[in-house]
Amino acid sequence: MKCPYCNSQNTSVIDSRPVEDNAIRRRRQCDDCNKRFTTYERVESIELVVRKKDGTIEPYDKNKIRQGIVYSSVKRPISKESIDRLVAEIEEEIMVFANKTEIESQKIGEIVLEKLRTLDKVAYIRFASVYRDFREVSNFKEEVANINK
Ligand SMILES: [Zn+2]
Numbered sequence: 001m002k003c004p005y006c007n008s009q010n011t012s013v014i015d016s017r018p019v020e021d022n023a024i025r026r027r028r029q030c031d032d033c034n035k036r037f038t039t040y041e042r043v044e045s046i047e048l049v050v051r052k053k054d055g056t057i058e059p060y061d062k063n064k065i066r067q068g069i070v071y072s073s074v075k076r077p078i079s080k081e082s083i084d085r086l087v088a089e090i091e092e093e094i095m096v097f098a099n100k101t102e103i104e105s106q107k108i109g110e111i112v113l114e115k116l117r118t119l120d121k122v123a124y125i126r127f128a129s130v131y132r133d134f135r136e137v138s139n140f141k142e143e144v145a146n147i148n149k
Contacts, residue, residue: 001028001039003030003032003033003035003037004037005030005033005035005037006030006032006033006035008030008031008032008033010030010031010032011028011029011030011031012028012029012031013026013027013028014027014028014029014036015027018088019040023040023041023042024040024041024042025038025039025040026038026039026040026041047101048060048094048098048101048102048103049101049102049103050102050103050104050105050108051102051103051104051105052104052105053105053106057102060094060103062087062091065087065090065091065108065112066083066087068112068127068130068131069083069086069087069112069116069123069127070083071126071130072116072123072124072126072127072130073120073123076120076122076123077120078119078120078123082119086115086116086119089115090108090111090112090115093111093115094107094108094111097111109131112127112131113127113128113131
């Protein structure tokens, strides 16, 4: 990164923080003239496909995850900010578990459930009931038992 004042190539990052979806704000300082400036870097959306239970694949879509969480959080005391944070955390985990370019939809569901469980129990059970498509009462009871742990 070139210094806008003296064109030096020697600059250091002194602070960086995410500002909005996929963007990072960085405070930088020039090592030569010591002046400070700010840059905004945008991360291109990630290339990832999701393999569904029936074996078909579809492009990874963060909004689907968000929608599932928003839907599960209706009328719960959950702020937009905590949903944003949760989605960011989930995405980080997905990147860890993704086999380079592919991840199973089931794994995504598990990651979302794990994160939701810590945020809100009701949202968690709602998401679980939709995601896992409970057909057996015993499964549902098991989930409720897990929640109360
Ligand atoms: Zn400079």
